[in-house]
Amino acid sequence: MAKPKFAMYWAASCGGCEIAVLNIAEKILDVDANFDVVFWPVAMDAKYKDVEAMADGEITLCLFNGGIRNDENEHLAKLLRRKSAVLVAFGSCANEGCIPGLANLTGGRAVIETAFTTASPDNPNNVRPIYDYPVAEGELHIPKMYETLKTLDQVVKVDYYMPGCPPESHQIAAVIDLVIAALKGEAKLPPAGAVIGAGGSTVCDECSRKRSEKLIKEFRRTWQIPMDQHECLLEQGILCSGVATRSGCNALCPTANMPCIGCYGPAPDVVDQGARMMSAVSSVIDSKDPKEIDRILDGIVDPAGTFYRFGLASSLLHRAKA
Amino acid sequence: MQRISIDPITRLEGHGKIEIFLDDQGNVANTYFQIPELRGFEQFCVGRPVEEMAVLTNRICGVCPEAHHMAAAKAADAVFHVDPPRTGKLLREMLYSAFYCADHTTHFYALGGPDFVMGPDAPVAQRNILGVIHKVGLEIGGKVITMRKYGHRTVEIIGGRKVHPCTSIPGGLSKGITQEQRDEMEPMARYAVDFALFSLQLFKDIVLKNQGYVDLILGDIYTHKTYYMGMVDANNKINFYDGKVRVVDPEGKEFVKYSPNEYREVVAEHVEPWTYLKFPYLKKVGWKGFVDGKDSGVYMATPLSRLNAADGMATPRAQEAYEEFYKTLGGKPVHQRLAIHWARLVELLYAAERWVELVTDPEITSDNFRTIPTETPTEGVGIVEAPRGTLTHHYITDERGLVKKANLIVGTTNNYAPITMSIKKAASSLIKAGTAPTEPLLNMIEMAFRPYDPCFGCATHSLPGQMPLQVTIRNAKGEIVDVLKQNC
Numbered sequence: 001m002a003k004p005k006f007a008m009y010w011a012a013s014c015g016g017c018e019i020a021v022l023n024i025a026e027k028i029l030d031v032d033a034n035f036d037v038v039f040w041p042v043a044m045d046a047k048y049k050d051v052e053a054m055a056d057g058e059i060t061l062c063l064f065n066g067g068i069r070n071d072e073n074e075h076l077a078k079l080l081r082r083k084s085a086v087l088v089a090f091g092s093c094a095n096e097g098c099i100p101g102l103a104n105l106t107g108g109r110a111v112i113e114t115a116f117t118t119a120s121p122d123n124p125n126n127v128r129p130i131y132d133y134p135v136a137e138g139e140l141h142i143p144k145m146y147e148t149l150k151t152l153d154q155v156v157k158v159d160y161y162m163p164g165c166p167p168e169s170h171q172i173a174a175v176i177d178l179v180i181a182a183l184k185g186e187a188k189l190p191p192a193g194a195v196i197g198a199g200g201s202t203v204c205d206e207c208s209r210k211r212s213e214k215l216i217k218e219f220r221r222t223w224q225i226p227m228d229q230h231e232c233l234l235e236q237g238i239l240c241s242g243v244a245t246r247s248g249c250n251a252l253c254p255t256a257n258m259p260c261i262g263c264y265g266p267a268p269d270v271v272d273q274g275a276r277m278m279s280a281v282s283s284v285i286d287s288k289d290p291k292e293i294d295r296i297l298d299g300i301v302d303p304a305g306t307f308y309r310f311g312l313a314s315s316l317l318h319r320a321k322a
Numbered sequence: 323m324q325r326i327s328i329d330p331i332t333r334l335e336g337h338g339k340i341e342i343f344l345d346d347q348g349n350v351a352n353t354y355f356q357i358p359e360l361r362g363f364e365q366f367c368v369g370r371p372v373e374e375m376a377v378l379t380n381r382i383c384g385v386c387p388e389a390h391h392m393a394a395a396k397a398a399d400a401v402f403h404v405d406p407p408r409t410g411k412l413l414r415e416m417l418y419s420a421f422y423c424a425d426h427t428t429h430f431y432a433l434g435g436p437d438f439v440m441g442p443d444a445p446v447a448q449r450n451i452l453g454v455i456h457k458v459g460l461e462i463g464g465k466v467i468t469m470r471k472y473g474h475r476t477v478e479i480i481g482g483r484k485v486h487p488c489t490s491i492p493g494g495l496s497k498g499i500t501q502e503q504r505d506e507m508e509p510m511a512r513y514a515v516d517f518a519l520f521s522l523q524l525f526k527d528i529v530l531k532n533q534g535y536v537d538l539i540l541g542d543i544y545t546h547k548t549y550y551m552g553m554v555d556a557n558n559k560i561n562f563y564d565g566k567v568r569v570v571d572p573e574g575k576e577f578v579k580y581s582p583n584e585y586r587e588v589v590a591e592h593v594e595p596w597t598y599l600k601f602p603y604l605k606k607v608g609w610k611g612f613v614d615g616k617d618s619g620v621y622m623a624t625p626l627s628r629l630n631a632a633d634g635m636a637t638p639r640a641q642e643a644y645e646e647f648y649k650t651l652g653g654k655p656v657h658q659r660l661a662i663h664w665a666r667l668v669e670l671l672y673a674a675e676r677w678v679e680l681v682t683d684p685e686i687t688s689d690n691f692r693t694i695p696t697e698t699p700t701e702g703v704g705i706v707e708a709p710r711g712t713l714t715h716h717y718i719t720d721e722r723g724l725v726k727k728a729n730l731i732v733g734t735t736n737n738y739a740p741i742t743m744s745i746k747k748a749a750s751s752l753i754k755a756g757t758a759p760t761e762p763l764l765n766m767i768e769m770a771f772r773p774y775d776p777c778f779g780c781a782t783h784s785l786p787g788q789m790p791l792q793v794t795i796r797n798a799k800g801e802i803v804d805v806l807k808q809n810c
Contacts, residue, residue, distance in 0.1 A: 012359065012361055013384075014381050014382060014383050014384040014385075014387075015383060015384040015385045016381070016383075016384020016385075016387065016485045016486060017384065018384070019384050019385060019485050020384075020484075020485055023474060023484055023485070025467065025471065069359065069360075069361060070358075070359060072358070072359075098381065099363075099366075099378050099381040100361045100362070100363075100366075100381070102366035102370075103361070103362045103365060103366045105366060105369070106365060106366065108362075110362075110365055111360060111361075111362030111365040111366075112360065112362075113365075114362065114364050114365035114368070115360055115362060115364055115365065115598075115600075116593060116600075118364050118727070118728070118729040118730075120585075120586055120589060120590055120591045120600075120602070120729055120731065121590070121591045121592075121593055121600055122590040122591060122592060122593070122605075122609065123591075123593045127593045127594070127595050128595065129360075129595060129596070129597065129598050130595040130596065133595050133596045135352075135354070135596065136352070137325070137343035137351055137352050138325055138341075138343060140341060140354055140356060140596040142356055142358035142596065142597065142598060143358050143359065145360065165381065165486065166384060166485050166486070169484070221371060221373060221723075222373055222491050222496065223373045223398075223402065223491050223492040223493060223694070223695055223723075224694070225694070226692075226694065227496060229497070252482060252483050252488075253482060253483070253488050255482065256481070256482025256483070256488055256489050256496060256497055257482075257489070257496040257497040258377075258482060258488045258489060258491075258496045261374075261377060261488075301371055301722055301723075301724055302369060302370055302371055302724060304369070305369060305370045305371075305374075309378075
């Protein structure tokens with residue numbers, strides 16, 4: 001019997017998701033033993049033309065990472081949707097837009113403007129990339145950049161969501177085990193639309209730091225204070241996103257004495273990660289005086305970037321108003 | 323006029339594309355290497371706290387996040403006018419040395435090596451890491467996996483995470499290491515030294531003892547005479563983490579040596595409308611197009627250019643390997659691009675020896691790993707050597723340390739012009755009137771850019787290496803006359 005087919009693809013991404021999959025080490029052999037890997041640019045000689053030639057739904061499982069930044073990304077998302085029985089939004093870019101989603105604060109045109117007017121270009125004629133450009137020998141083409149970065153489920157239907165920047169390798173290994181068991185009829189896949197490869201609570205629940213319901217008079221930045229290794233970071237005034245963020249990473253960053261930056265996306269039942277963070281932040285402020293509250297809130301120097309660091313593209317805000 | 327589109331349809335998935343135009347005789351008239359994507363970090367870093375650059379910009383590249391993490395952290399140190407204490411610097415450099423060992427290993431064994439171990443014209447199905455393991459033995463495959471695992475484990479211990487480390491902050495790190503952690507890492511560092519020596523021997527046995535390969539390396543197809551860039555310490559020895567950037571001319575003479583904050587006096591970026599990526603060049607020489615020589619501002623930033631730009635290596639066994647490298651290849655500077663593969667292994671040995679030095683330093687477990695900044699943040703530049711070239715991060719902030727302007731020149735971007743030239747030369751040398759391009763020929767074109775280890779994760783989000791290519795040859799009317807495929 002032919003083995004089920006596995007694919008992994010990156011759109012506008014950094015490659016960290018692929019590295020995270022490679023870091024499952026010997027587990028890769030299980031993937032190899034149980035799947036026919038038909039398309040995976042990082043690990044093998046991939047077959048893009050072959051993907052187009054496949055029957056619809058022929059790929060059993062496709063892990064799709066990266067955001068939708070241009071028309072080419074969208075084309076590939078639609079192609080792989082059509083060819084895949086199960087399409088997983090893999091990693092923060094495909095799920096929430098991740099850090100590159102912060103571009104939605106200003107839009108695609110501003111991205112291009114800034115890239116070509118930064119400190120070092122020598123660009124006296126104010127040249128910008130041109131999508132269809134005639135050169136002496138013929139015409140050259142580059143993909144069209146979108147004004148708004150989109151998440152995967154904003155362009156195609158997604159079957160499962162696997163968060164993280166990148167998803168942790170032990171979570172990837174567990175998902176692979178589950179899928180293999182399900183294919184053998186030994187386990188059931190979760191209902192369509194579920195979040196997989198992550199925990200069911202918040203990073204705070206995984207964090208070993210001590211919480212003492214302490215309120216604060218001041219927000220502080222990581223470089224400003226000697227952060228205590230054992231006390232809750234938010235209660236030290238450090239903007240830690242653990243309370244609004246889904247568990248699954250074993251609180252990696254707080255364990256390394258750094259705040260959670262929210263890469264696993266909104267916690268279960270949280271619609272908007274940023275809104276949840278704002279309510280958490282307001283609940284630790286030790287004041288009832290509006291003026292003092294304003295002063296304390298001024299300590300949050302970059303609210304949009306802090307609360308929507310990973311989730312802007314998928315948030316209720318989505319992007320800045322055009 | 324015929325047109326050959328070499329579309330790297332998978333590994334770069336449209337994120338990199340080569341267009342070759344042939345004249346009426348069938349000779350190469352021109353080539354274009356296009357980079358068709360931009361995510362725009364320089365835009366959306368604006369408004370963010372500068373201390374977050376170390377965790378935001380490492381999302382530029384998940385293959386070398388350590389490089390962006392370090393360049394951004396050093397730039398933030400400069401913005402706050404703060405110098406980390408010795409232990410802070412040692413820890414950062416140790417993380418970085420371990421990362422280098424893992425990264426250079428990946429390139430040599432999985433990406434660049436198969437061309438030599440298996441041969442440029444070996445069957446496509448064998449010209450990959452699995453083919454290498456089958457040829458050299460399963461035991462060596464195990465060694466490679468162990469080396470990568472040790473590298474990532476050390477990154478995790480110091481940086482908090484295997485991918486996208488998080489611990490570097492202005493003035494040092496958020497945490498130090500325990501004695502137990504140190505004890506866990508020392509054997510990893512010692513393993514890396516043995517592994518690097520083993521890899522250099524493997525290169526000698528497989529490549530240098532094969533006259534065909536030596537001829538290929540020394541031949542003209544893959545040779546360009548350009549300027550070379552690399553970071554050096556106070557003794558002009560290679561350093562990946564800190565120092566000044568030195569540039570030598572095509573004759574090997576020092577052209578300039580600059581501190582990070584002087585980079586704009588040295589480097590400018592040329593813009594073309596048919597690509598999203600800019601072409602850095604030496605400002606004082608000027609942009610003269612995609613041409614070799616002393617009058618052209620094109621420079622290269624790779625392992626080979628670092629060797630060319632330095633006077634030697636700071637560790638003993640790497641210095642021996644360095645001397646042997648130049649003795650074998652006929653003295654400095656070496657212009658042959660395929661020698662980058664060998665230079666990478668010389669650097670692997672240096673990174674491993676440096677890792678041992680750092681993990682055995684008596685101060686490595688000290689609690690003095692951080693200095694809290696006291697000065698008002700302003701502006702700063704941080705430079706490290708990424709495996710694929712000099713990496714520059716530059717931030718200007720307001721008095722609260724919020725970024726007002728960001729400028730990033732990443733490793734592979736430095737090499738955009740030289741890679742373009744290498745592709746053009748290989749294509750022009752190999753595609754001639756009356757000869758049809760064949761599959762091995764396509765791989766020979768691929769071999770022109772593979773030594774650079776182009777990391778378009780940084781520039782366009784992909785991984786380097788065995789790039790599947792499809793070549794469509796059309797006649798002047800645009801009709802397809804032939805389609806050649808490789809790995810696709």
